[in-house]
Amino acid sequence: xxxxxxxxxxxxxxxxxxxxxxxxxxxxxxxxxxxxxxxxxxxxxxxxxxxxxxxxxxxxxxxxxxxxxxxxxxxxxxxxxxxxxxxxxxxxxxxxxxxxxxxxxxxxxxxxxxxxxxxxxxxxxxxxxxxxxxxxxxxxxxxxxxxxxxxxxxxxxxxxxxxxxxxxxxxxxxxxxxxxxxxxxxxxxxxxxxxxxxxxxxxxxxxxxxxxxxxxxxxxxxxxxxxxxxxxxxxxxxxxxxxxxxxxxxxxxxxxxxxxxxxxxxxxxxxxxxxxxxxxxxxxxxxxxxxxxxxxxxxxxxxxxxxxxxxxxxxxxxxxxxxxxxxxxxxxxxxxxxxxxxxxxxxxxxxxxxxxxxxxxxxxxxxxxxxxxxxxxxxxxxxxxxxxxxxxxxxxxxxxxxxxxxxxxxxxxx
Amino acid sequence: xxxxxxxxxxxxxxxxxxxxxxxxxxxxxxxxxxxxxxxxxxxxxxxxxxxxxxxxxxxxxxxxxxxxxxxxxxxxxxxxxxxxxxxxxxxxxxxxxxxxxxxxxxxxxxxxxxxxxxxxxxxxxxxxxxxxxxxxxxxxxxxxxxxxxxxxxxxxxxxxxxxxxxxxxxxxxxxxxxxxxxxxxxxxxxxxxxxxxxxxxxxxxxxxxxxxxxxxxxxxxxxxxxxxxxxxxxxxxxxxxxxxxxxxxxxxxxxxxxxxxxxxxxxxxxx
Numbered sequence: 001x002x003x004x005x006x007x008x009x010x011x012x013x014x015x016x017x018x019x020x021x022x023x024x025x026x027x028x029x030x031x032x033x034x035x036x037x038x039x040x041x042x043x044x045x046x047x048x049x050x051x052x053x054x055x056x057x058x059x060x061x062x063x064x065x066x067x068x069x070x071x072x073x074x075x076x077x078x079x080x081x082x083x084x085x086x087x088x089x090x091x092x093x094x095x096x097x098x099x100x101x102x103x104x105x106x107x108x109x110x111x112x113x114x115x116x117x118x119x120x121x122x123x124x125x126x127x128x129x130x131x132x133x134x135x136x137x138x139x140x141x142x143x144x145x146x147x148x149x150x151x152x153x154x155x156x157x158x159x160x161x162x163x164x165x166x167x168x169x170x171x172x173x174x175x176x177x178x179x180x181x182x183x184x185x186x187x188x189x190x191x192x193x194x195x196x197x198x199x200x201x202x203x204x205x206x207x208x209x210x211x212x213x214x215x216x217x218x219x220x221x222x223x224x225x226x227x228x229x230x231x232x233x234x235x236x237x238x239x240x241x242x243x244x245x246x247x248x249x250x251x252x253x254x255x256x257x258x259x260x261x262x263x264x265x266x267x268x269x270x271x272x273x274x275x276x277x278x279x280x281x282x283x284x285x286x287x288x289x290x291x292x293x294x295x296x297x298x299x300x301x302x303x304x305x306x307x308x309x310x311x312x313x314x315x316x317x318x319x320x321x322x323x324x325x326x327x328x329x330x331x332x333x334x335x336x337x338x339x340x341x342x343x344x345x346x347x348x349x350x351x352x353x354x355x356x357x358x359x360x361x362x363x364x365x366x367x368x369x370x371x372x373x374x375x376x377x378x379x380x381x382x383x384x385x386x387x388x389x390x391x392x393x394x395x396x397x398x399x400x401x402x403x404x405x406x407x408x409x410x411x412x413x414x
Numbered sequence: 415x416x417x418x419x420x421x422x423x424x425x426x427x428x429x430x431x432x433x434x435x436x437x438x439x440x441x442x443x444x445x446x447x448x449x450x451x452x453x454x455x456x457x458x459x460x461x462x463x464x465x466x467x468x469x470x471x472x473x474x475x476x477x478x479x480x481x482x483x484x485x486x487x488x489x490x491x492x493x494x495x496x497x498x499x500x501x502x503x504x505x506x507x508x509x510x511x512x513x514x515x516x517x518x519x520x521x522x523x524x525x526x527x528x529x530x531x532x533x534x535x536x537x538x539x540x541x542x543x544x545x546x547x548x549x550x551x552x553x554x555x556x557x558x559x560x561x562x563x564x565x566x567x568x569x570x571x572x573x574x575x576x577x578x579x580x581x582x583x584x585x586x587x588x589x590x591x592x593x594x595x596x597x598x599x600x601x602x603x604x605x606x607x608x609x610x611x612x613x614x615x616x617x618x619x620x621x622x623x624x625x626x627x628x629x630x631x632x633x634x635x636x637x638x639x640x641x642x643x644x645x646x647x648x649x650x651x652x653x654x655x656x657x658x659x660x661x662x663x664x665x666x667x668x669x670x671x672x673x674x675x676x677x678x679x680x681x682x683x684x685x
Contacts, residue, residue, distance in 0.1 A: 329524065
């Protein structure tokens with residue numbers, strides 16, 4: 001009840017002195033606002049990286065056996081790069097032993113990829129398109145369906161049929177006014193028949209993911225995507241999360257045995273998972289979070305100093321009141337608590353406004369820029385606790401001065 | 415204890431008798447205040463000011479006492495000691511049968527809350543709180559629940575005829591009304607003594623009479639009242655007047671209306 005009364009008193013002070021309170025709480029408000037905004041940007045990008053970006057590039061419970069990572073975020077140093085260049089390629093001979101080592105229920109798709117010139121008779125200008133030749137399970141692993149037509153079958157793959165599934169951007173560019181299904185598309189001068197249009201894959205960082213074509217692995221495209229006998233990798237999906245590591249280990253030991261690697265030698269291939277690729281992001285995220293905490297911290301320190309100042313003024317202004325309260329039976333801790341609650345309330349109020357502004361800023365950023373934002377619940381809780389904490393820390397000195405006032409001296413003050 | 419009292423600068427037989435008689439009093443429930451040999455010194459920038467040089471006072475329950483004296487006589491210091499706002503350097507002070515002279519700060523706060531009702535010259539109401547909230551304040555520190563608090567505060571305000579002004583803030587009340595709020599606040603926790611410091615110092619003479627009537631009424635209903643004042647006509651309302659000079663009791667007079675039997679306890683001395 002006394003707590004409630006102190007809160008009420010603090011809030012009425014804010015109400016009565018709006019402008020003064022605004023300036024008092026500015027530091028805390030700005031600090032908290034930045035905290036919420038920065039964390040929401042970092043979190044938003046994190047969600048984006050994890051769900052959209054990585055989810056699209058490397059599906060769930062899936063890893064890629066490759067010579068070097070497909071997704072390369074951040075700077076790769078020269079030594080690593082050179083080591084990658086010395087690695088042997090993954091070859092077609094590797095496919096059968098790797099597939100034999102997979103646990104039951106696992107799926108695998110062989111992948112080769114290159115950027116190739118694509119042309120159609122409906123558009124005069126050819127275009128570079130991301131072209132892959134893959135084995136049929138690729139569509140299942142990527143959960144890629146078609147909006148029109150169909151995907152190719154294992155038989156078509158085995159026969160090397162010149163059929164192609166195309167992305168929506170490819171469809172709209174090369175077949176502006178006709179239905180692409182059944183029409184011819186020349187990939188690296190080889191005529192292919194369009195059999196399906198893939199569902200839109202969305203975009204990452206403003207880059208469309210729908211500028212691609214996919215053909216059967218054994219189709220003629222094979223000669224254009226890689227040298228003879230060489231593949232880019234195998235995409236392997238383990239049956240579930242629990243078998244992921246075992247599946248990886250099985251593939252690793254097969255590959256190490258085939259490469260005749262000694263125990264002390266490192267893998268000269270990668271088993272690329274989305275987690276690995278996200279490692280880089282997590283590192284950046286670490287720096288961003290530090291920055292996101294350091295900047296608001298400055299605001300909070302300034303806020304704390306201002307609040308301490310204001311509380312000292314409040315104690316001085318209300319010395320007589322403190323005397324009266326003591327005369328009426330308030331103990332030291334009652335007075336201490338009163339002023340601590342008051343400064344904590346002030347500060348929490350400021351941080352609440354900061355939270356609102358922070359959410360507003362992150363909403364504005366999300367609306368006007370491609371940066372995704374996501375307001376994290378934890379950052380709001382941290383902000384409010386920080387606000388209360390700053391208030392309490394800033395209030396300790398003024399409150400203890402008030403608590404230690406001699407009642408007689410205090411009563412005599414005017 | 416007795417040694418210290420003997421050292422006190424006593425000149426007349428009357429004062430000596432007062433000391434002996436106070437010394438003979440057994441602190442107990444029938445005594446609101448028993449003080450023996452109270453001394454208090456202040457260090458004012460290296461100069462020692464002996465504000466109280468050995469004061470002996472015994473006040474029965476239900477007494478209505480005025481403490482008078484010129485400035486510098488030590489009456490404010492005595493007031494602070496009686497009000498448990500301060501502790502004596504030497505001497506014993508029994509309030510309502512409890513020795514309070516060597517209590518800690520927090521214990522004193524508790525005693526102030528339970529046993530003493532303060533009324534100040536400047537009213538000292540909290541400006542931003544309503545009359546009701548002001549009167550509730552001692553109950554807040556006594557840990558009384560909100561409903562009972564409200565009911566008791568309301569009752570106390572009704573007793574001083576302010577039942578219609580519960581939600582007024584001090585600046586919406588006249589001086590006399592403010593002082594009556596202060597009296598309600600002082601009484602709400604049913605203290606052993608009502609301690610008033612120049613209660614009419616900021617009031618005009620008509621309002622002063624008003625407040626004095628409230629005090630007399632309280633006294634008639636059995637409330638112990640101790641009032642510090644320098645105005646003789648205000649002090650005249652009390653039934654006993656103690657005059658301090660230079661840190662000692664100069665005179666201690668009882669009005670005729672008090673019962674004879676009190677004299678046998680010697681709480682009053684005719685100087």
